[in-house]
Amino acid sequence: MSDMTARFSEIVGEHNLLTGDAIPEDYWHDEVLTKPPQRPAYVAKPASAEEVSQLLKAASDNSVPVTARGSGTGLSGAAIPRADGLLISFERMNAVLEVDTTNQVAVVQPGVTLTELDAATADTGLRYMVHPGELSSSVGGNVGTNAGGMNAVKYGIARHNVLGLQAALPTGELMRTGGKLAKISTGYDLTQLIVGSEGTLALATEVTVKLHPRLDHTATVLAPFADFDQVMAAVPKILASGLGPYILEYVDNLTMAALVHTQNLELGVPDSIRDSCDAYLVVALESRTADRLDEGVEKAGELLAELGAVDAYVLEGGSARKLIEAREKAFWTLKAVGADDLIDTVVPRGAMPKFLSAARGLAAAAGGAAAGCGHAGDGNVHLAIFCKDPDTRKKLLTDIFALAMELGGAISGEHGLGRAKTPYFLELEDPVKVDLMRRIKQSFDPAGILNPDVVFAGETLNR
Amino acid sequence: MSDMTARFSEIVGEHNLLTGDAIPEDYWHDEVLTKPPQRPAYVAKPASAEEVSQLLKAASDNSVPVTARGSGTGLSGAAIPRADGLLISFERMNAVLEVDTTNQVAVVQPGVTLTELDAATADTGLRYMVHPGELSSSVGGNVGTNAGGMNAVKYGIARHNVLGLQAALPTGELMRTGGKLAKISTGYDLTQLIVGSEGTLALATEVTVKLHPRLDHTATVLAPFADFDQVMAAVPKILASGLGPYILEYVDNLTMAALVHTQNLELGVPDSIRDSCDAYLVVALESRTADRLDEGVEKAGELLAELGAVDAYVLEGGSARKLIEAREKAFWTLKAVGADDLIDTVVPRGAMPKFLSAARGLAAAAGGAAAGCGHAGDGNVHLAIFCKDPDTRKKLLTDIFALAMELGGAISGEHGLGRAKTPYFLELEDPVKVDLMRRIKQSFDPAGILNPDVVFAGETLNR
Numbered sequence: 010m011s012d013m014t015a016r017f018s019e020i021v022g023e024h025n026l027l028t029g030d031a032i033p034e035d036y037w038h039d040e041v042l043t044k045p046p047q048r049p050a051y052v053a054k055p056a057s058a059e060e061v062s063q064l065l066k067a068a069s070d071n072s073v074p075v076t077a078r079g080s081g082t083g084l085s086g087a088a089i090p091r092a093d094g095l096l097i098s099f100e101r102m103n104a105v106l107e108v109d110t111t112n113q114v115a116v117v118q119p120g121v122t123l124t125e126l127d128a129a130t131a132d133t134g135l136r137y138m139v140h141p142g143e144l145s146s147s148v149g150g151n152v153g154t155n156a157g158g159m160n161a162v163k164y165g166i167a168r169h170n171v172l173g174l175q176a177a178l179p180t181g182e183l184m185r186t187g188g189k190l191a192k193i194s195t196g197y198d199l200t201q202l203i204v205g206s207e208g209t210l211a212l213a214t215e216v217t218v219k220l221h222p223r224l225d226h227t228a229t230v231l232a233p234f235a236d237f238d239q240v241m242a243a244v245p246k247i248l249a250s251g252l253g254p255y256i257l258e259y260v261d262n263l264t265m266a267a268l269v270h271t272q273n274l275e276l277g278v279p280d281s282i283r284d285s286c287d288a289y290l291v292v293a294l295e296s297r298t299a300d301r302l303d304e305g306v307e308k309a310g311e312l313l314a315e316l317g318a319v320d321a322y323v324l325e326g327g328s329a330r331k332l333i334e335a336r337e338k339a340f341w342t343l344k345a346v347g348a349d350d351l352i353d354t355v356v357p358r359g360a361m362p363k364f365l366s367a368a369r370g371l372a373a374a375a376g377g378a379a380a381g382c383g384h385a386g387d388g389n390v391h392l393a394i395f396c397k398d399p400d401t402r403k404k405l406l407t408d409i410f411a412l413a414m415e416l417g418g419a420i421s422g423e424h425g426l427g428r429a430k431t432p433y434f435l436e437l438e439d440p441v442k443v444d445l446m447r448r449i450k451q452s453f454d455p456a457g458i459l460n461p462d463v464v465f466a467g468e469t470l471n472r
Numbered sequence: 473m474s475d476m477t478a479r480f481s482e483i484v485g486e487h488n489l490l491t492g493d494a495i496p497e498d499y500w501h502d503e504v505l506t507k508p509p510q511r512p513a514y515v516a517k518p519a520s521a522e523e524v525s526q527l528l529k530a531a532s533d534n535s536v537p538v539t540a541r542g543s544g545t546g547l548s549g550a551a552i553p554r555a556d557g558l559l560i561s562f563e564r565m566n567a568v569l570e571v572d573t574t575n576q577v578a579v580v581q582p583g584v585t586l587t588e589l590d591a592a593t594a595d596t597g598l599r600y601m602v603h604p605g606e607l608s609s610s611v612g613g614n615v616g617t618n619a620g621g622m623n624a625v626k627y628g629i630a631r632h633n634v635l636g637l638q639a640a641l642p643t644g645e646l647m648r649t650g651g652k653l654a655k656i657s658t659g660y661d662l663t664q665l666i667v668g669s670e671g672t673l674a675l676a677t678e679v680t681v682k683l684h685p686r687l688d689h690t691a692t693v694l695a696p697f698a699d700f701d702q703v704m705a706a707v708p709k710i711l712a713s714g715l716g717p718y719i720l721e722y723v724d725n726l727t728m729a730a731l732v733h734t735q736n737l738e739l740g741v742p743d744s745i746r747d748s749c750d751a752y753l754v755v756a757l758e759s760r761t762a763d764r765l766d767e768g769v770e771k772a773g774e775l776l777a778e779l780g781a782v783d784a785y786v787l788e789g790g791s792a793r794k795l796i797e798a799r800e801k802a803f804w805t806l807k808a809v810g811a812d813d814l815i816d817t818v819v820p821r822g823a824m825p826k827f828l829s830a831a832r833g834l835a836a837a838a839g840g841a842a843a844g845c846g847h848a849g850d851g852n853v854h855l856a857i858f859c860k861d862p863d864t865r866k867k868l869l870t871d872i873f874a875l876a877m878e879l880g881g882a883i884s885g886e887h888g889l890g891r892a893k894t895p896y897f898l899e900l901e902d903p904v905k906v907d908l909m910r911r912i913k914q915s916f917d918p919a920g921i922l923n924p925d926v927v928f929a930g931e932t933l934n935r
Contacts, residue, residue: 191818194617194619202664204661245574355654356653419658420658443659446659
């Protein structure tokens with residue numbers, strides 16, 4: 010047994026440390042499409058913040074790279090470990106510590122999944138409203154990537170719903186930031202610096218999240234449009250209308266065809282309309298009362314007609330749920346039909362028509378294709394990239410990301426850079442900002458042990 | 473003319489640099505109660521981001537301390553310059569660069585006041601919803617302090633409404649962070665690190681803020697309560713009810729008496745009720761339609777009665793406006809009646825009864841008094857401290873802040889630490905966090921020129 014094995018084992022207990030061949034393949038990867046799995050040297054499963062802090066201290070002292078893992082549902086490769094590294098899996102730190110209805114917050118350990126948190130809050134009339142497509146994702150993972158999802162158009166992203174942290178610094182100290190507080194202006198906001206830092210600054214060991222009232226009445230409206238640009242032009246109008254949708258998604262016709270086919274959706278859209286339309290809007294409304302919901306649905310129908318929708322279908326409970334689930338699984342569907350990469354670029358929502366049309370043009374010019382769906386209300390586009398040749402694809406992605414940035418956007422809206430997009434970030438981002446971020450990283454992690462292939466180092470593009 | 477005078481003058485032009493006796497007293501201070509004014513060595517009035525960056529570079533090269541000034545309406549002394557320092561006044565950088573209705577954002581220079589921004593957006597149906605008490609405050613100042621205000625209960629604080637910045641680093645580089653984007657997960661969130669950093673990390677030279685739809689119909693309900701704890705118990709119930717107030721304030725009876733007297737308010741509350749009540753809730757509602765507003769007001773009345781209000785008065789337009797304005801001016805009223813300090817402590821809202829009762833007990837035990845009002849929905853308390861002896865007052869404030877922190881709160885909810893509260897912060901905050909913040913500061917500002925008396929250095933408490 011090596012010295013490090015002994016040291017880690019002493020901290021978490023022999024049964025909670027895996028090494029070498031005993032490490033199951035699940036720990037080698039997340040769900041990124043473009044990066045190979047990697048077996049780490051060690052997997053530790055701490056049970057407490059103190060154990061996490063001791064693991065980090067030991068790793069810092071011995072320059073062992075550390076990668077954090079929640080549920081492994083990330084899409085950017087931020088949870089792929091180093092071959093010589095320690096993977097800290099938060100699976101045993103999965104307790105909902107408190108559901109506080111007075112302050113409308115929950116305090117949880119980072120390994121809690123969204124499904125578990127939803128169950129723990131079900132009887133309180135409150136709910137954590139960050140819903141990335143995958144409900145088996147963990148709250149700690151949401152913190153790491155600053156997760157978004159379909160409800161962000163109304164409820165914001167992880168950043169807006171994480172109020173406080175206990176976090177372990179890579180040097181081994183534990184600290185508490187923020188809290189059950191609606192506001193705070195007392196020194197720098199360390200909470201929001203850690204949110205979205207993809208395990209490169211500090212590891213959350215406890216998370217305080219905001220809860221929102223559960224609204225009982227919901228309805229989903231599906232609106233096909235003949236012309237893609239009309240869909241995009243409709244989005245700001247819907248947002249300014251006061252309807253307050255909690256979901257506002259677009260799905261292009263190729264993607265909708267794939268979803269309908271693979272998920273056996275019954276949407277009630279006649280073939281003639283389906284064949285002539287370019288894209289769909291999905292508008293979901295919620296309300297405290299059935300009457301107000303009905304008013305909202307009626308108003309949505311009128312507004313969609315004014316905005317050029319060919320028709321508007323109010324989906325019944327079962328069909329609505331199936332459509333939303335299918336949309337959540339779009340990643341898997343697009344992967345199954347052969348997508349070579351999937352990106353989550355964000356642009357100002359007014360720039361979506363220009364971005365999507367130019368991105369499709371770039372893909373076509375490279376001999377590939379780009380199709381997808383996305384969070385229309387947020388300007389957050391999930392484009393599946395079909396382009397087999399890796400070098401051509403790298404060039405294409407570089408061009409697409411550069412285009413987004415020229416339009417005032419950014420490479421990743423909600424999945425994070427991970428290993429997959431770090432090389433593009435380093436190539437395209439303002440070096441003044443990258444250098445500043447690197448200095449911030451050093452102020453947290455002087456030994457550079459935390460996820461060293463993400464945000465900074467990474468492989469180069471080799472073009 | 474000194475070398476520095478010549479250098480600064482070359483950058484902004486002779487007419488836009490003041491030195492020595494030519495510097496009017498207005499530039500010596502903000503509105504903090506407890507710190508003396510200080511004449512700086514230089515006041516520069518840049519006209520562009522480039523000029524700001526050149527000023528900072530020159531100051532860094534020569535170790536000249538720099539303090540930024542918006543409108544000088546801050547309450548913590550963060551805009552008091554150093555005697556040997558440069559004050560950068562953003563008064564000439566006061567253009568609204570763009571009101572973008574598609575993306576629902578405005579892009580402004582930091583010197584724009586909230587009144588000016590409101591005028592610039594008036595015709596668009598949209599509005600910037602951060603409203604600290606003082607509408608002559610600047611957007612740049614809002615960024616510096618992470619300003620809150622009465623509308624935060626519905627619309628959040630500056631942090632939630634600032635989407636992007638152009639900022640000048642103290643080393644002279646300009647960078648852009650965030651943008652017209654609803655979400656972003658691409659490296660660290662530099663925007664949110666700079667928001668609330670009180671001019672210690674970088675200076676905003678352009679700010680992109682979120683706009684919200686203006687709702688036409690508003691009503692204000694005033695509810696007296698016999699017992700203070702009932703007021704506090706009512707707050708989470710109102711927030712969970714779905715009424716969605718855009719203002720939810722409490723005012724204690726002493727403060728209400730002072731407001732009524734000094735502002736000549738006509739609230740229609742009979743003397744008998746006024747004399748027997750401990751505190752008031754102010755609940756303001758807004759809606760798109762008169763009908764829905766009426767429904768909301770009726771529901772609010774019923775709910776307030778259930779929650780123990782002695783009565784509920786729906787204030788007409790003029791009286792409502794006067795009450796809200798009086799509440800905004802509570803700081804000046806409390807100052808006029810002899811308050812020795814005013815704090816803006818934040819606690820979890822469920823902890824407000826305990827905090828307020830214990831804080832009043834501490835003040836009484838110190839031979840003083842504490843009274844006030846605050847953003848009940850946010851747990852953000854504005855307590856006027858009446859306690860003449862400076863040493864006793866320092867001890868009292870230390871005890872009150874320590875109490876808030878024990879209850880999971882923080883020293884400042886929205887005014888920032890400034891010079892006034894930095895000593896308490898350094899005494900009470902976890903040294904692990906202060907050290908980390910200091911390292912972050914160094915990663916932005918290696919020469920340590922930006923507002924060196926705020927957040928870190930400051931005077932000690934000398935007790």
